[in-house]
Amino acid sequence: MKTPPTSSPADPMDSTATHGVVVVGGGVAGLSAALTLVRAGVSVRVLERTDYSAWRPGETLSPVAWAELRQLLAPEPLEPEGFLESHGLEATWGSERPHHHSFLANPYGSGWHVERRHLDALLARHAQSLQVPLWRDTCVTHLEREGHGWRVRVRTPRGPAELRCEALVDATGRSAQVARRQGVRRRDWDALCSVSGVIDRPPGFPEQHLVVEATPRGWWYAAPLPGGHLILTLLSDVDVLQRHDALRPAGWSALFSSTRHLRERVGGLEAVTRLHVRRCETSRLEHAAGEGWVAVGDAAAMWDPLSSSGILKALRTGRAAARALCAALGGHSGALEEYARQQAEEFSRYLSARQAHYSLEQRWAGEDFWRRRLDARAASHPRADDTGAVRVSTLPISGGTG
Ligand SMILES: Cc1cc2nc3c(=O)[nH]c(=O)nc-3n(C[C@H](O)[C@H](O)[C@H](O)COP(=O)(O)OP(=O)(O)OC[C@H]3O[C@@H](n4cnc5c(N)ncnc54)[C@H](O)[C@@H]3O)c2cc1C
Numbered sequence: 001m002k003t004p005p006t007s008s009p010a011d012p013m014d015s016t017a018t019h020g021v022v023v024v025g026g027g028v029a030g031l032s033a034a035l036t037l038v039r040a041g042v043s044v045r046v047l048e049r050t051d052y053s054a055w056r057p058g059e060t061l062s063p064v065a066w067a068e069l070r071q072l073l074a075p076e077p078l079e080p081e082g083f084l085e086s087h088g089l090e091a092t093w094g095s096e097r098p099h100h101h102s103f104l105a106n107p108y109g110s111g112w113h114v115e116r117r118h119l120d121a122l123l124a125r126h127a128q129s130l131q132v133p134l135w136r137d138t139c140v141t142h143l144e145r146e147g148h149g150w151r152v153r154v155r156t157p158r159g160p161a162e163l164r165c166e167a168l169v170d171a172t173g174r175s176a177q178v179a180r181r182q183g184v185r186r187r188d189w190d191a192l193c194s195v196s197g198v199i200d201r202p203p204g205f206p207e208q209h210l211v212v213e214a215t216p217r218g219w220w221y222a223a224p225l226p227g228g229h230l231i232l233t234l235l236s237d238v239d240v241l242q243r244h245d246a247l248r249p250a251g252w253s254a255l256f257s258s259t260r261h262l263r264e265r266v267g268g269l270e271a272v273t274r275l276h277v278r279r280c281e282t283s284r285l286e287h288a289a290g291e292g293w294v295a296v297g298d299a300a301a302m303w304d305p306l307s308s309s310g311i312l313k314a315l316r317t318g319r320a321a322a323r324a325l326c327a328a329l330g331g332h333s334g335a336l337e338e339y340a341r342q343q344a345e346e347f348s349r350y351l352s353a354r355q356a357h358y359s360l361e362q363r364w365a366g367e368d369f370w371r372r373r374l375d376a377r378a379a380s381h382p383r384a385d386d387t388g389a390v391r392v393s394t395l396p397i398s399g400g401t402g
Contacts (some may be wrong), residue, residue, distance in 0.1 A: 019043045021325060022152055023169040024140055024178055027056075028311055029297025030171025031123040032318025033325075035072055038132050040326045045163065046134040047154060049172075052124060056116040057194060057278050058311055059223045059231055060086060060210055063108035065312040072315060073126055082118045084226045086111035089210040092261050093219075094360040113210075113223050119311075143168070143181050150292060167325055170295040171318070174302050179285050179295050187382035189282040189351065190372065191238045192304060195252055197272040201230040205265050210308075213262050216364040217244060217255055219306070220262055232256065232266070235280075235305060240369050249273055280305060282354065288343040289336040294321045301347045304354055317343065355379045 021037055023030045026048030037044045061069065061083075070078045087110060088102040103111050128134050135156055142153035152163045170178035176186060201207075201224055211222045218236025225231055234246060234255060245251030253269045256262070284301035288294065297314035320339060327335035358373040365374050373379055 019045045019163065019165040020329060021045075021167045021169060022047065022150070022163055022165040023171055025049075025169075025171030025173060025297075025299065026052075026124055026127075026134055026136075027120055027171060027173060027297065027314065028123060029299070029314035029318040030169060031120070031127050032072055032315045033169045033171060033296050033322045034127050034132050034134075034318075035123075035130065036319045036322035037325065038127075038130055040322065042326060042329065044132055045165070046124075046127060046132060047138045047140060047152075048124070048134060048136050049139050051136045052117050052121040054117065055198075055276050056120060057196065057233075057276070057280075058116045058305075059113050059225060060308055061112045061114060061119075061311055062308055063103050063106045063111050065309075065315065066110070066112050067108045068312060068315045072123075072319075076126065076129075080112070082114065082122070082226055084113040084224055085208055086113050086210060086224075087208040089212060090206070090261075091212040093212060093214045094362070096260070098261060111210075113225055115225055115227070118226075140177065143178065145292070148292065166292070166329060168293040169318075169321060169325070170293060170299045171297055173298045174279065174281070174283070176285055176295055176299040178293055179287075179290070179299065182290055182293065184290065185286050186283050187286060189379070189382055190304075191383070192235060192280050192282060193238045193241055194233050194235050194276075194278045194280050194305065195241060195246055196231055196233040196276045196278075197249070197252065197269070197274070198225070198229050198231050199266075199269065199271055201225075201228050202266055204267075205230055211262060211265065213259050214361045214363075215255070215259055216367045216369075217246075218369045220256070220259055221305075222262055222266065230266070232262070232269075232272075233305075236369050237372065238279075247275070247277055249275055282351075284343070284347045287340050289321075289324070289340040294325060294336055294339060296321045300343050301350075303350055306357060307350070307354070351380055 020042040021044050023034045023046045026046045030046060034044045034046050090098050090100050092098045124134055138154050138156045140152060141155050144151045149164060149166045150168055154161050168178050170176055207224055213220050217240055218234055220234050222230055222232050241247055244255055246255050249272050252275060256269055280302060282304050285295055288300040296317040300317055303310055324335045324339035364370045
């Protein structure tokens with residue numbers, strides 16, 4: 001790769017401009033990469049498919065994720081407006097007795113709960129204030145190698161446009177659209193899927209705690225949200241959810257009724273008519289980088305939401321990939337490969353941690369959801385394509401049901 005164009009306050013809708021890097025996907029990972037690149041003097045453009053108004057999953061920031069976020073925005077302060085302080089979590093996992101984990105002694109301070117689209121939109125505004133051109137409601141329609149760089153065709157609200165760049169960042173979340181267009185395969189370790197409903201927070205629910213509960217069919221979490229709301233999410237394998245009709249409000253509410261601690265805290269669920277369904281298989285790309293491109297955040301690898309670390313990983317991989325790109329653009333030919341190798345190693349470490357955590361829950365070892373995770377061999381190998389599990393492609397990719 002040759003030296004990239006440096007950053008300049010270009011016309012935000014100039015579609016002929018050549019950039020050092022085009023970031024596809026303006027979520028946390030893409031914006032972390034874009035902010036790191038622009039600070040290093042690289043010219044960047046971010047392409048985001050949405051206008052940030054729709055619901056997004058991921059509401060809890062651990063204390064260390066909050067610290068990383070502050071560092072990313074510095075010297076601008078991170079105002080807690082729109083965030084709800086979190087003092088820790090209460091988990092019923094492995095026995096009927098709830099365990100408490102407090103953030104109060106954490107050297108990084110409290111955790112935080114947030115409406116996720118608020119966080120992503122905040123980062124997008126920050127990037128724009130640093131003159132990073134960000135096109136919303138914009139989709140990539142065609143990608144092509146051109147010399148050592150790329151020609152990128154996009155569809156914007158103002159019509160089609162074409163861009164040229166030296167390198168691409170794939171920050172498109174689990175769909176990993178840039179990598180997949182290069183023929184890179186994604187391997188799945190499970191068929192995890194989340195089903196979430198948002199309700200008014202009942203008066204008895206702890207205002208500053210995440211509550212987690214394991215059940216025979218999977219596990220639930222409840223997180224308080226700013227504005228007096230509460231999000232309730234069930235995580236299980238797609239076939240288990242389908243068997244219990246839990247992708248629809250009636251079946252989902254019926255499974256909720258069989259929780260113990262959460263039901264005591266929350267009460268009945270008559271009001272839930274709309275659910276948000278997300279596929280979130282533990283998965284990774286076979287290669288997190290290639291000639292002139294690099295994948296970040298969920299595009300590179302998805303961790304089980306049990307880890308509560310997806311946002312932290314998105315922030316960190318965005319930064320690490322940006323540094324690798326700067327090195328590659330400066331002539332260090334092995335930088336992207338080294339980044340990809342580190343991602344693969346980190347994923348292996350994460351798989352061990354995931355297995356250790358699931359093996360703490362042995363009460364329903366015969367149930368499909370738990371049996372798959374307690375089998376050490378199955379848990380450490382990618383799923384074969386023909387496991388007989390219900391095809392996840394039959395699910396709505398995002399958005400609501402009911
Ligand atoms: C139910 C659930 C709960 C979770 N809870 C937590 C939690 O409490 N804490 C935590 O840290 N993590 C949590 N996670 C994980 C966390 O949400 C993800 O790890 C994180 O969102 C990854 O960020 P990302 O930027 O890589 O991807 P995403 O957040 O998926 O962002 C991808 C972006 O790319 C855009 N995009 C996609 N395709 C295109 C395209 N073709 N062109 C342009 N733009 C495109 C999307 O619109 C989006 O803005 C949870 C996940 C789930 C499913």
